[in-house]
Amino acid sequence: MTREFDLVVIGTGTAARVVATRMRDAGWSVAVADAKPFGGTCALRGCDPKKMLVGGTDAVDHARRMRGLGVKGEAAVDWSELVAFKRGFTEPVPGKQETLYADRGIETFRGHARFAAPDAVEVDGTTLGARHVVIAAGARPVPLGIPGDEHLVDNEGFMDLERLPRRIVFVGGGYIAAEFSHIAARAGAQVTVLQRGPRMLKGFDADLVGWLMERFGDIGIDVRTGASVEAIEKAGDAYRVVASQGGDTLTVEADLVVHASGRIPNLEGLDLERGNVATRDGRLELDEHLRSVSNPNVYAAGDAAQAGPPLTPVSSHDAKVVVENLLHGPHLRPDYRGVPSVAFTIPPIAAVGLDEERARKQGLRFRTNARSVPQWFTARQAAETVYGYKVLIEEDTGRILGAHLVGPHAEETINLFALALRHSLTSDHLADTMFAYPTAASDLSSMLS
Numbered sequence: 001m002t003r004e005f006d007l008v009v010i011g012t013g014t015a016a017r018v019v020a021t022r023m024r025d026a027g028w029s030v031a032v033a034d035a036k037p038f039g040g041t042c043a044l045r046g047c048d049p050k051k052m053l054v055g056g057t058d059a060v061d062h063a064r065r066m067r068g069l070g071v072k073g074e075a076a077v078d079w080s081e082l083v084a085f086k087r088g089f090t091e092p093v094p095g096k097q098e099t100l101y102a103d104r105g106i107e108t109f110r111g112h113a114r115f116a117a118p119d120a121v122e123v124d125g126t127t128l129g130a131r132h133v134v135i136a137a138g139a140r141p142v143p144l145g146i147p148g149d150e151h152l153v154d155n156e157g158f159m160d161l162e163r164l165p166r167r168i169v170f171v172g173g174g175y176i177a178a179e180f181s182h183i184a185a186r187a188g189a190q191v192t193v194l195q196r197g198p199r200m201l202k203g204f205d206a207d208l209v210g211w212l213m214e215r216f217g218d219i220g221i222d223v224r225t226g227a228s229v230e231a232i233e234k235a236g237d238a239y240r241v242v243a244s245q246g247g248d249t250l251t252v253e254a255d256l257v258v259h260a261s262g263r264i265p266n267l268e269g270l271d272l273e274r275g276n277v278a279t280r281d282g283r284l285e286l287d288e289h290l291r292s293v294s295n296p297n298v299y300a301a302g303d304a305a306q307a308g309p310p311l312t313p314v315s316s317h318d319a320k321v322v323v324e325n326l327l328h329g330p331h332l333r334p335d336y337r338g339v340p341s342v343a344f345t346i347p348p349i350a351a352v353g354l355d356e357e358r359a360r361k362q363g364l365r366f367r368t369n370a371r372s373v374p375q376w377f378t379a380r381q382a383a384e385t386v387y388g389y390k391v392l393i394e395e396d397t398g399r400i401l402g403a404h405l406v407g408p409h410a411e412e413t414i415n416l417f418a419l420a421l422r423h424s425l426t427s428d429h430l431a432d433t434m435f436a437y438p439t440a441a442s443d444l445s446s447m448l449s
């Protein structure tokens with residue numbers, strides 16, 4: 001039997017939820033489908049559970065930093081309790097999401113969705129006729145295609161470990177390796193990061209990453225750059241991770257090997273050809289309105305579209321653009337100016353807008369204010385030794401072009417710069433604003449002078 005809907009949404013993550021609920025509010029009949037428990041990556045396997053693990057390890061790190069400064073005793077992570085704390089948040093999510101959809105009159109389907117025709121989606125034997133389809137299927141770990149890659153554990157597996165293994169290797173040196181290695185090392189694991197590139201966190205400013213690397217060293221994370229993992233061998237109950245580094249072979253023993261090598265749009269098994277949805281190089285071919293170039297009734301949003309950076313606020317922004325275009329015809333384009341990004345290491349590192357290289361390439365005239373300032377009050381009161389910033393300010397207009405922060409509260413302060421960038425505020429606007437004291441935001445005027 002075929003059920004007919006104005007809209008079928010593939011996925012139930014951030015992008016899917018925003019599209020489905022808004023279109024239903026507009027009076028459309030809507031169905032959502034997910035192969036996994038409802039809620040998507042951010043709530044169940046990404047941002048939120050990760051931040052709960054960071055919360056526990058941050059508390060321990062803070063107590064350790066304050067030892068001899070008024071805090072006594074040995075703080076330590078109890079891994080299974082911390083994971084239980086995280087599950088206390090994640091476990092109710094799918095049920096709450098299903099209720100949210102049901103309360104709004106959105107039909108829910110559990111199972112793998114695939115195109116059955118350009119205007120039909122099939123979910124485990126049920127065919128859903130669809131006037132429109134939104135692909136909000138997220139991303140998945142990029143297959144490494146190396147011998148032994150079946151031994152890799154992904155982000156979901158890592159955050160669900162009942163017990164923390166003694167020796168952990170992260171394959172890759174981006175967001176996931178940085179955040180998870182900080183969690184694991186503080187929880188007592190011996191951690192090695194094997195990063196193919198010349199440095200960690202290539203999406204963040206090189207100088208600030210350099211300052212942050214001091215903390216990787218302090219907590220005993222062994223970071224090997226220029227190390228490309230080529231095989232994972234089983235060795236009894238453990239693994240041997242084999243990498244090539246500058247022509248030499250590097251072998252690291254591990255009890256757990258974690259995939260941290262990047263993610264790609266999750267288009268697996270969607271039968272896109274049957275839906276007449278074109279792809280190129282593993283990505284959907286979309287126009288500037290996030291609409292399929294080959295099937296005008298299909299849109300995509302979030303990590304599946306990967307039109308902007310694969311981050312939660314972008315998924316939500318894409319979804320709002322798609323809603324507008326579904327309701328009023330394709331007219332709106334996504335606007336990715338001023339998307340802030342944070343890697344939740346301890347302390348965190350954050351960025352928004354342009355770095356110096358890109359600002360120069362755009363022919364912009366700007367000045368750069370940059371300093372490592374561990375002596376500032378914000379760092380000292382937290383007994384933190386890493387604190388620094390880089391701000392790019394346009395010469396003629398005073399507009400903020402980019403901001404890069406590392407240190408306590410960087411994950412919050414960056415949002416003020418994001419506001420400035422998005423709304424073309426100048427350094428004078430920010431410097432002239434009174435911020436509560438003592439807070440990290442009150443350092444802004446010193447960063448801008």
Ligand SMILES: Cc1cc2nc3c(=O)[nH]c(=O)nc-3n(C[C@H](O)[C@H](O)[C@H](O)COP(=O)(O)OP(=O)(O)OC[C@H]3O[C@@H](n4cnc5c(N)ncnc54)[C@H](O)[C@@H]3O)c2cc1C
Nearest residue numbers: 011013014015035040041042046113138302303310311312
């Ligand atoms: C470990 C980790 C930490 C992260 N931390 C942050 C962070 O701190 N801040 C931040 O901004 N971003 C973070 N991200 C990125 C963020 O989680 C994603 O950008 C965001 O969740 C993408 O949302 P989405 O709606 O596009 O897709 P998703 O939330 O991934 O939803 C896609 C859904 O589609 C389902 N699906 C896929 N294919 C099918 C199919 N054929 N049939 C049925 N269902 C299907 C999936 O099961 C999934 O539930 C993190 C990502 C990871 C992996």
Ligand SMILES: NC(=O)c1ccc[n+]([C@@H]2O[C@H](COP(=O)([O-])OP(=O)(O)OC[C@H]3O[C@@H](n4cnc5c(N)ncnc54)[C@H](O)[C@@H]3O)[C@@H](O)[C@H]2O)c1
Nearest residue numbers: 172173174175176195196197228229260261262263310342
């Ligand atoms: N705080 C956040 O916002 C956050 C946190 C986690 C994940 N994410 C999202 O998830 C995505 C995936 O994160 P990620 O850390 O997996 O990817 P990433 O793109 O941040 O980093 C992957 C790194 O792995 C390296 N690499 C690839 N293959 C390798 C190999 N064989 N050997 C050694 N190194 C190798 C690459 O050089 C690259 O630097 C991110 O792009 C981001 O959008 C965001």
